[in-house]
Amino acid sequence: MIKINLLPVPKAKKAKKAAEIQYEFVLSGLLIVLVVSACGYFWYLQDAKIELFQEQKTKAVAELTVLKAKVKEVENYENNKKVLEEKNKVIEQLKKNQSAPVHLLDELSRSMDPLKIWLVNLSAQGTKVDIDGKAITNSDIVEFINTMKKSKFFTDIQLIESRQAIELNVPIYNFKLQCTLVI
DSSP states (O other): OOOOOOSOOHHHHHHHHHHHHHHHHHHHHHHHHHHHHHHHHHHHHHHHHHHHHHHHHHHHHHHHHHHHHHHHHHHHHHHHHHHHHHHHHHHHHHHHHHHHHHHHHHHHHHHHTTSOEEEEEEEEETTEEEEEEEESSHHHHHHHHHHHHHSTTEEEEEEEEEEEEEETTEEEEEEEEEEEEOO
């Protein structure tokens, strides 16, 4: 008679377990290699991004330096422009004021023409003019003031002082006037 043992053989189980363990080790090894490879690839991508950002930062810093230099140049230009504009204004004012003394002396000369008046001192500060002079008669002083009033270059003419004096045995009148010059 043939006997069939249906009980599992313990040796067969051990052999099967060793194969499964070996298979699991290989699978685990492959999985570990795959995870390490994925981490290495991810690290490589992150490192490339970091390098790209550092290059962009370097370019941005260089561009910022160039732009700061240009901004400073523009500020210097604007400051120089303001200084030059102020100088031009001063030059224009000087040119404008340059004609004032000429007009002043010309108008005074015309106002004194037929009269017996001479000026001793003439001072002008801005538009205010102080005149010290001498005349033979008081009526010459009055005529001089009236002629100045007719001129478009003088306003606010005021006789400050008129007094009689004697010089070289000749009676004369010393006078002081103040007026405003219209430029």
